Amino acid sequence: MVAIPLQLGTNAERSRHRNRQAVLGQVRAAGTMGRAEIARALSLTTQTVSNIIADLVADGMLLEKGRLSGGRGLPAIQYGLNPEGGFALGIEVRPDAIFAALLDMQGHPVTTERIALAGTEPSVVLAEVTAVHARTLSAVPIAKDRMLGAGIVMPGPFGVTGVSGVGSDLHGWQHVDPEALFSNAVGLPVVLSNDANAAAMAERLHGVAKDIPTFAYLYFGAGLGLGLVHQGHLIGGAFGNAGEIGHVPVPGGKLEDILSRLSVQRHMAVAGKVVSDIDGLDRLFRERDADLMIWLEGASAALGHAMTIVENMFDPQTIVLGGAMPDAVLDHLVAHAPVPRMSVANRPNAALPRLMRGASGRMTATLGAATLVLNRTLTAPLSHAD
Amino acid sequence: MVAIPLQLGTNAERSRHRNRQAVLGQVRAAGTMGRAEIARALSLTTQTVSNIIADLVADGMLLEKGRLSGGRGLPAIQYGLNPEGGFALGIEVRPDAIFAALLDMQGHPVTTERIALAGTEPSVVLAEVTAVHARTLSAVPIAKDRMLGAGIVMPGPFGVTGVSGVGSDLHGWQHVDPEALFSNAVGLPVVLSNDANAAAMAERLHGVAKDIPTFAYLYFGAGLGLGLVHQGHLIGGAFGNAGEIGHVPVPGGKLEDILSRLSVQRHMAVAGKVVSDIDGLDRLFRERDADLMIWLEGASAALGHAMTIVENMFDPQTIVLGGAMPDAVLDHLVAHAPVPRMSVANRPNAALPRLMRGASGRMTATLGAATLVLNRTLTAPLSHAD
DNA sequence: TTGAATATTCAAATGATTTGAGTTAATCCA
DNA sequence: TGGATTAACTCAAATCATTTGAATATTCAA
Known part of the structure; x- marks a missing residue:
């Protein structure tokens, strides 16, 4: 039995491929950049970056975006991703x-x-x-x-x-x-x-986690999911099923029995109210519906509990809350979740809030x-x- | 603010460095290997591997280990790590x-x-x-x-x-x-x-996890720690504090109040028995001391609970249990922990046991x-x- | 004994980056 | 205003590591 190596060898061709991707990734992160700036960021020479950019422009991946003056010498030609x-x-x-x-x-x-x-x-x-x-x-x-x-x-x-x-x-x-x-x-x-x-990866590339390489994303889908991003990489587990936090027991039952869309639907159904979609939930929240507020109380407590587990096990820079819920409900949860004291994330000098709202709505996962x-x-x- | 790129650029020199490490890693994993075999594993040419091995032998990192006959053609010269x-x-x-x-x-x-x-x-x-x-x-x-x-x-x-x-x-x-x-x-x-x-990393390089790239390691230190290895890489979290599972609440209190060396010492002290070291614990276990067995019952239940959390959040190939406990106690825990049903790791066709014993003893972490x-x-x- | 298979080496070619010199265009400062 | 300075960029040659292709060595099998 030969173990698959974690790290294959490399050669000139593969180096070029890697450098091309590094240039693209750098340009994406910054919006627009000049050759020399990219070279400094990637520890490459400007000449190398020049060659690669010529390639990428020819391939239609990058667009020239004018010159950026302001500094001392020759203004750098800026490049950005070609959306097309x-x-x-x-x-x-x-x-x-x-x-x-x-x-x-x-x-x-x-x-x-x-x-x-x-x-x-x-x-x-x-x-x-x-x-x-x-x-x-x-x-x-x-x-x-x-x-x-x-x-x-x-x-x-x-x-x-x-x-x-x-x-x-x-x-x-x-x-x-x-x-x-x-x-x-x-x-x-x-x-x-x-x-x-x-x-989670959408949030990392284009959302609130754009500059946060290590974070956890609590996602409201049908149940409750957890996306883990560690130093820019998704932690998927051995079989792609990491992050099934909904099945973790918390006081009162499984987490997703208390904190999920299905859970709020069930809770409201008991009170005789049908919640079929996000807009309906939003309406109830704007009216401060009494039954909904009761659910939110329990949900907030469960969210605090989930934070304890996620923070202590994964030590992220922050936890992002998003998915198929109204913005207002997510904001309410972010504001009302009891921030766990007994946690490695309980830092006096934290740069980021422990909990943030991410993208919401039906299309988030799509x-x-x-x-x-x-x-x-x-x-x-x-x-x-x- | 310029974000530090996740991926620096590369060049010939860095490629050589990487290929050298890849060769060393491959040889370590296999014990001994021939040039052509290494080349195939790493997707390099034999010539490249030949050059690198000449370097590594000159540097004293590799040793020639004789020829391996058995196949068809020229027996391959085997190389292994030079312990010195x-x-x-x-x-x-x-x-x-x-x-x-x-x-x-x-x-x-x-x-x-x-x-x-x-x-x-x-x-x-x-x-x-x-x-x-x-x-x-x-x-x-x-x-x-x-x-x-x-x-x-x-x-x-x-x-x-x-x-x-x-x-x-x-x-x-x-x-x-x-x-x-x-x-x-x-x-x-x-x-x-x-x-x-x-x-966890010791277990990965030289222990039971040698061929297991993604696993979790529950470690008995003073408290209870968790090492996460994902595709061969340690998951340390944003601030190096990932894996503080001891602080996670479970039914009955914090996990490490129930499942840790301090916990068993406290439990035995209440019964008037002093457990100062591993040998003492081992002796009590061999005698099937009644108080110890009561502790083990609670500890096993808590371990099952921890498994639910770890498996669902991280989806490892297996969980390894090790650290400063007697082998016999670890074996008992492995055998008696209730294997959680409600878990993504509950696979009918799993290749590995859900829970395994790793290295034990006082020096494990050292x-x-x-x-x-x-x-x-x-x-x-x-x-x-x- | 001969042919096929496999490992290894040698020398030349290739591909990509780096190096060093030179050009361009802006700001700084007297 | 104008020369000095700074910085970005380009061109051509050099460098580095890998690849390619031919040649050699050793073993197994017919």
Whole structure:
């Protein structure tokens, strides 16, 4: 049995590939940059960066953005990502519908779509995914030859586990290889992930965590998910199922029985109130509905408990709260969660708040799915070259 | 504000450095290997590996180990790590004593030592560390010019946090920079870590986790620590304090109030029995002491609870249990912890047991400290080159 | 004994970065 | 206003490490 090496060897060609990605990643992070500035940041010579930028401009990945004067010498020519330099398809599969979005290389959505599902079996889902892919490409012809890949988000956990069949997972998907099926359906490289990880990476590339390399993302999907980003890399676990925090027991039951969309729906249903969507919840919150406020009290306490666990186990710079909840509700939770005292994150001189609100709304994970593809293009991989 | 790039650029020199480390890492993992075999594993040409191996042999890092016949063609010349090719000092600072060990490059201890401490203030500790360093080098003169660095283990958490002063942390160390102090004291590059992380990495390089890239290590120190290894890399968190699982609440209190060495000592003390060291605990366990068995019952339940949290949050291939406990007690815990059903790790076709016993004994973390240095030498770093 | 398979080495070619000299264009300062 | 200074950028040659291709050595198998 030969162990797969964690670190392959490298050569001139692979170095160039890596440096290209490093340049792109640097430009993305800064918006626009000049050659010499990039060279300093990456510990390369300006000449090398010059060569690479010439390549990237020729490939349509970078655009010249004028000169930046202000300093002493020759004003640097600024370069920025060409939004049309590449596109990524994001697909989120839910029990009742598929959400799809096409993102340009700067992370801006070009098209978004919702397709109702008749069933969740692979055949039905794959047919709709193929169709939405075709529709998207005919609507945005420029993307056709510049597709970087597709990010797919499905409710986890993946494979057969002890929590399968318990919550919201899809029927008919436990014994197939979703990555291969989707890759075959759209004819693109595919990144598969759960909703929380995708949303976390979106937050990292284009959201509140843009300058936060190590953070945890608590995501309201159907249940409650946790995305872990450590030094810019997603922590997916050995089998891609890391972050299933919803199944962790807290005082009062499983965390996602207390803190999730399903939980608030159940709670309100007991009071005879139907909460079908985010807008409905937002309305109830604006009215300070008494039953909702009771739920929020319990949810805040559970959130504090979750913070204790996440902070002590993962020691992030901050925890971001986001997903399919109204902004106002997320803000309320951020403000009212009891900040745990007994935690390594309880620092007197912390630079960031312990808890922050991230992106919210229905499309968060869908956009995140496409972001995973962008991330792969813009940053060098952890170990294996593509 | 310029963000530090996650990925620096590379060039020929850095490529060589990386390939050298990759070759060393590969040889370490396999014991002995031939040039062509290494080349295949690393996706390099045999010629490149040949050049690098010539370098490494000249530098005394690799040794020729004879030819391996058996296959078809020319028997490959085997190479293995030269144990005397490099040495790493491991230092563990505890409230009452310092433990020190010198490891050769293969991870075998050359010398070990225990020094009682009069106090834990930096000045006292540093003086003893300087002394033990000098003693070690005069006892093993061959190591003098081949020191790769020193690994230091101290009770976490580092810096000022909400759990400072609660448990077993050292007084006088909260507002200094231990890494700089130690590096200055021994004149070597220093890796600083907590006990659980160090022990986890020792397990990864030379223990039961040799072929397990993603695992969690529950470590019995003074409290209870958690080392997280993800795809071969330690997950240290943003401030190096990840894995403080002892402070996580479980039914009945904080986890380390139920599952730790201090906890069993307290429990036995209530029954009027003094447990001062591992041997004493081992004796009680062999006698199936009634009070100890009661503690073990509660500890097993808490361990099951910890497994639920760790498995669902981190999704490791396995959880390793080790540290300052008798083998027999660890085995008992491994056998009796209730395996959580509600967990993503509850797989019908799992290749590894959910819970395994790792290295035990007093020196585990000390050896682990030195291992961190070896690991840095033998594997390419995550992002920044040295 | 001969041919196939495998490991290794040698010398030349290749690919990418670096080095060093030179050009351009802005600010600074007398 | 104008020369000195600073900084970005480019060109051509040098450098470094890997790759390529040919040649050699050793073993197994027919």
